[in-house]
């Protein structure tokens with residue numbers, strides 16, 4: 326009997342959705358940073374085993390639609406709600422349980438729910454047992470599974486729990502598929518990740534990245550990308566003194582892209598100012614939101 330289905334991962338920003346997805350798929354699919362709202366797109370990761378296939382989506386953290394960009398992100402959350410076989414609702418164990426449950430209640434889910442308690446490496450055994458008991462009292466989850474996505478703890482149990490809830494079906498994707506996103510997309514995400522890691526406060530939130538050129542040459546892959554910001558002052562910060570900062574972004578990103586595509590990479594980065602890209606529908610479309 327073969328099982329297959331779609332599983333969506335929901336949770337507040339920083340709950341650990343991307344880390345979990347990466348732990349499951351075993352490749353660096355989603356970018357990870359300690360700042361909130363790094364994940365802006367739905368990312369599908371596909372796990373294929375002899376007797377099952379799970380298609381995962383990592384949705385943007387649940388947030389208020391303050392900007393148009395945020396509205397699009399919430400759109401992604403809603404569309405994910407409608408097409409899953411199982412929903413993983415994930416929370417940070419150090420965050421308020423009541424608040425998270427209230428948020429999950431507001432989603433009005435009609436699919437089976439697995440409540441995932443993440444970051445248990447931050448709790449003692451007693452604290453974990455107490456939290457699990459409280460989480461079970463919620464009553465709306467088919468299962469409550471404690472994990473540490475970072476350490477890979479509990480991930481096997483979680484997979485077994487998911488598989489039990491999946492319908493009988495043939496695989497949806499060929500067995501070597503890891504994701505339906507293009508390499509270009511991941512390249513842009515890796516560059517964005519470096520910006521998140523290197524710059525403080527609001528800079529990363531005013532930034533997007535587009536890959537303009539992706540050319541496979543004989544000995545290397547030539548990539549040219551634009552970093553889009555909203556103000557000249559931000560451009561100056563991204564460039565840094567005598568281009569020091571952008572060179573740093575470039576070096577770090579190139580190393581990771583080389584690991585990801587397993588080829589030598591020549592990476593060219595440009596910074597462009599596009600005022601208010603976050604509130605402009607045409608730009609948002611062009612940048613893939």
Ligand SMILES: Nc1nc2c(ncn2[C@@H]2O[C@H](COP(=O)(O)OP(=O)(O)OP(=O)(O)O)[C@@H](O)[C@H]2O)c(=O)[nH]1
Nearest residue numbers: 339340341342343344361362363364386473474475
């Ligand atoms: N201690 C600990 N930290 C974790 C664990 N899982 C994730 N983190 C950390 O929590 C932070 C957020 O993780 P992400 O996976 O980016 O969270 P996310 O839910 O995808 O966040 P958004 O992209 O903002 O929606 C990162 O600093 C992770 O390293 C865990 O099991 N234990």
